[in-house]
Amino acid sequence: MSHDAPVSPLAPASAPDIPPLEGVRFAVGAAGVRYAGRTDVMLALLDRGTTVAGVFTKSKCPSAPVDWCRDRLLKGGKARALLVNSGNANAFTGKTGAQAVKFSAKLVAGATGAPERQIFLASTGVIGEPLDAQKFDGLLEKLVEAARPDGWLDAARAVMTTDTYPKLATRTATIAGVDVTISGFAKGAGMIAPDMATMLAFVFTDAAIDSEPLQAMLADGVKGSFNAITVDGDTSTSDTLLLFATGAAKQRGAPKIEKANDKRLVEFKRALDAVLRDLAHQVVKDGEGARKFVEVTVTGADSAKAAKRVAFSIANSPLVKTAIAGEDANWGRIVMAVGKAGEKADRDRLAIWFGGVRVAHKGLRDPDYDEAEVSQIMKRDEIVINVDLGIGKGAATVWTCDLTKEYVAINGDYRS
């Protein structure tokens, strides 16, 4: 790690042990992009035939590697290698950025023999500084040689920036009776943090799935995971989520899936969603300065979309988030956040719960609620807020963390 931040109190007790996954090998190295005394480059080698899907930041000012990956996805949906560096995001770097990306891909192609159109890249770190891809020269051959299937934890560590712990998740599922595994890792602590840190996630499976159904499942899966979390409402220029399917399970009899609506994918999809959600939750739990993990569920909205917008209005409100940091069940601020969301709402039908205890309903404080009970609930690490709008059937859940003085310190004091 490049800094001395203590590990988030919301971190899992230990990182899960990820077993090797057929068809993928990892290697990490220290290229000295920005940090000293730590790894900052991660290379994943993927067996021939690996398919890929991706979703990216909606930012109108995406980083150069995001442009590159989007373009690669249009070129056949196959992948042979993934190179990720930390320390420099290669974002807002103009033509130099595009050149650095091209040069990196060329180096990977040279070291691996894979065609450039099957090489994926991601960068995370400082914005606006040129990335010196020359630093990867010479290193990549060593990484190719050193790549091994059990390097998950090292890989997750190499891509960290302001993260206080590595984030890994794994699940298994069966496809037509054959066991397949889905494993991945992510990094991110703020949507974009002290000049560095953005959300990157890489998920791998040995299932054999064409890139089209893979893309469809990933696009759907982010809705309830990475697109349902917020630390500070800020969107990175570099957010990248890639899903690779090596197809190695075919050797064990797994079928090759060609259509997204294939019934044999049901269990796989559920496991994929669980991996994505697990990783997304870990990102929130490493939210800068976070001391509480907050789940906000909105029901009774006009539509699912309306419910999500109201839920994010609550989850992004600095006043709601500071109240949670202060362990206060401040439902007045929830009312405010519902009101400002711009979606249909009726003050006099609104009901609000903290940790399952109803504190307000029908436009009024609930006369029966026990302040002492709610006060105990607010002391927990994980706070569940439910809001029923009482006007329709739309529902959505999002996750966030509290807003503490440490967030301001991490993001404001780093130079002063």
Added chain:
Amino acid sequence: MSHDAPVSPLAPASAPDIPPLEGVRFAVGAAGVRYAGRTDVMLALLDRGTTVAGVFTKSKCPSAPVDWCRDRLLKGGKARALLVNSGNANAFTGKTGAQAVKFSAKLVAGATGAPERQIFLASTGVIGEPLDAQKFDGLLEKLVEAARPDGWLDAARAVMTTDTYPKLATRTATIAGVDVTISGFAKGAGMIAPDMATMLAFVFTDAAIDSEPLQAMLADGVKGSFNAITVDGDTSTSDTLLLFATGAAKQRGAPKIEKANDKRLVEFKRALDAVLRDLAHQVVKDGEGARKFVEVTVTGADSAKAAKRVAFSIANSPLVKTAIAGEDANWGRIVMAVGKAGEKADRDRLAIWFGGVRVAHKGLRDPDYDEAEVSQIMKRDEIVINVDLGIGKGAATVWTCDLTKEYVAINGDYRS
């Protein structure tokens, strides 16, 4: 004041001295709504014939007094009295809230002889607690008796909640050669703060202007003032801005203006805009925990609307606001905020200035900029950020403050 927060370092050296304005008198009292040892009720008496205009929160969960005022404005556009209390917002109070409003109006009508449809009400303070309007009973007759034309500062103080200083502004203009005055006061420190504090502003003029042109000017004037500021992006349930025109200047030969496009209003409109902007800036400068006043101007956008959305994306970004608190010209975060605004932007045409010094252009850090110079600029109390998107002619300016640990303390620590 109900708390011990020190006066904002951005407060004006002293409150402006507001001279009496013909046709309006003020009285304040202590009803003990919530605070002890301070005034918490303000009554403004308006001469017969006073016209009124208003704009209100866009919250879908508005307070009971907001509902009341909106309804009154539809009933003739005339006003005889304004009653404001601090300590209780009468928001999210269900039917009880509507009853409290009705009872308050009845008391004002009884004490003043004015018809209920010409009585305006505003409340600010705790959300979700019933407002006991009985506390105004008996007090209002005394206020009517005590009302005097020079009570501006007392009036501004009586409506304060978490404000650290009273906010007043005044300007003069001529209409057809006759001097008229526009004076007003506002309160607000966060869009909605520790259970209390919302934005209220009341502006008065002795000009004679019908309610329709008055409403048109006010609706336009808020665009560049109260609708162009943000402290925390949170929207109160109670935001209320009322503009009263007593028409007393008619006695000194001022014409009665009946149409918004009347050329004789040009100077008046400019003075009104200045009063609104002055008050809006004072609200930002009292932003909770604020130590810097920030102006964000976006040019070169696709449209004025797009420019404003990008400007607010910057002004509301916790990462931009914490960087300013840390005195860091972090243009990478500006790029991020431009990118996430959702409006058309081209990374490679973007230019960014801090305090007039260009730090980035054409998708790159400006190689010529002097870090030491920008570092000095960031130490100032007032920070000006300019962003040119380079794609169109849309422009907009908004104002905000920095995000400090004090903001979190004020909004999170008040119970713990």
